Amino acid sequence: MSSSGIPLPLKTEHSIKDRLYWNFLNVIPFLIGSIGIARDSLKWVAVYIGIALFFFLVIEFRFACTHCFYYIRSKGYVKCMMLSGVPKIFKDRPGSHSPFEKIITVLGALSVFLFPVYWLISDPLLLGAYIVAWVLFFLTVHRYECVRCINFECPMNRVPAEMVKNFKKRGDLSDNFDLSGNEFQVSGSNRCASLKIKHEFKDFLYWYFVTLVLLFSAGLAIGIYSTGWVLVYLFLVLFHFYVLEQRFFCTHCPYYTMSEKKVRCMMNWGWPKHFRSRPYPLGKFDLAVTTLGSLVVLLFPVSWLLKEPFLLGTYLVSISIFLLTIWRYECCRCIYFGCPFNRVSAEVRMKFEEERELSASLEKIKL
Known part of the structure; x- marks a missing residue:
């Protein structure tokens, strides 16, 4: 759009x-x-x-x-x-x-x-x-x-x-x-620029870097004591982000739906779409599975991090920066309105839906 x-x-x-x-x-x-x-x-x-x-x-x-x-x-x-x-x-x-x-x-x-x-x-x-x-x-x-x-x-x-x-x-x-650009313009807000219709590869690179800092500190803390548990941790991370989260959370997301054969999202770029799109709101079960998977990934390295105070501090600060930044700059312009963290106002959502309906009508007329 x-x-x-x-x-x-x-x-x-x-x-x-x-x-x-x-x-x-x-x-x-x-x-x-x-x-x-x-x-x-x-x-x-x-x-x-x-x-x-x-x-x-x-x-x-x-x-x-x-x-x-x-x-x-x-x-x-x-x-x-x-x-x-x-x-x-x-x-x-x-x-x-x-x-x-x-x-x-x-x-x-x-x-x-x-x-x-x-x-x-x-x-x-x-x-x-x-x-x-x-x-x-x-x-x-x-x-x-x-x-x-x-x-x-x-x-x-x-x-x-x-x-x-x-x-x-x-x-x-x-x-x-x-x-x-690839943005839906909104007025009356000094917090957020606009609704973001499409993610670019540079979006993915930024968020991949932020996420990598978080995961590296946890992986390093585990690796100091056990290589085997590092492999278990990596498996949990990959399984959560590329299976559980994609199946129960991402399939409801407009960015996932708009992607063709591969995902084009700021958090996941180029990964094959293994699951069909589900363009309807998240169910309680979907949200529960996603939440439980996220908690497992976040809490798994804590026992090792407690033994390394500096890495624990780095881990907690990284999580804080990640959550604060995504909440502050992305959640307020994300078109995944079904996400529980979405902060787009009802007025802006309405304008967006009107714009989308108008574009769909024009496309039908052209056809």
């Missing part, structure tokens, strides 16, 4: 939930870096914290944030998803960054990122977790925030040029703008 043309708002303000989510995601690599340094010296942890605070509250504030629409719109205190409530100590500088400002910002960011590496190198597990945490942060912000952010001067901004042009031309921060 093509886009409906219903206007899609750029994100003109951030909520408390935005701030809590992104600060949680941002604090994870800093916590890992601090743990690595603390094993050697608490004094260097204090230095690390000082460098980070100086970068975020001085260098980034002065050379990057002062050009940002969110900063410029704030009165007295900054209101953005990362540095909310901090006093505006520098004057607004609307317009592009100078080469000097870009260089200073990049150097400052590199100093924060590279500082703990000296201590982390001695512990490959911590170093890996540190790198993965930063990769996950940047992938998530690039994927979900940069596509509708009004900080057009940011080098990571991905808002289409036409939208930027219209935004600057109108000069009205409440205006809505249209996007094209």
Whole structure:
């Protein structure tokens, strides 16, 4: 189905939930870096914290944030998803960054990122977790925030040029703008961009990476003690996701129904469709089997994880990030309305159904 043309708002303000989510995601690599340094010296942890605070509250504030629409719109205190409530100590500088400002910002960011590496190198597990945490942060912000952010001067901004042009031309921060693509446009929501009609391979790659972090920490904890139980765990994971979940949960999903011979979903790409589609709501038995299978997969590695506190922490944080991110950015635009976690409003569902019925009628007329 093509886009409906219903206007899609750029994100003109951030909520408390935005701030809590992104600060949680941002604090994870800093916590890992601090743990690595603390094993050697608490004094260097204090230095690390000082460098980070100086970068975020001085260098980034002065050379990057002062050009940002969110900063410029704030009165007295900054209101953005990362540095909310901090006093505006520098004057607004609307317009592009100078080469000097870009260089200073990049150097400052590199100093924060590279500082703990000296201590982390001695512990490959911590170093890996540190790198993965930063990769996950940047992938998530690039994927979900940069596509509708009004900080057009940011080098990571991905808002289409036409939208930027219209935004600057109108000069009205409440205006809505249209996007094209495999998305059903909705208005009146700063939380979610649109209903997603079709998943792309890049969607699968992102969620596969997130899921792999979770499964790797569990598998590693089990593998430290028993190779045999790792194989059992892998069998359970594969059996749940590719048999139980596909049969009792996915077969009711529109994304599964729209796929032809192979599944085209953000969680499962390219796997053969072994079961016929069931385009009707989930039954209680379907939901019970899916829930029980998920609990078995999640709880199976706990006894081994309890023996490895760091891996247990990684596992719990990974689950938290997975659930928070999918709930926050995917459940609110998913067309699987029968899913118990679906957060699409009744009004948007109705508009979507009307659009789908209209398209079906047009197709019949053409035939």
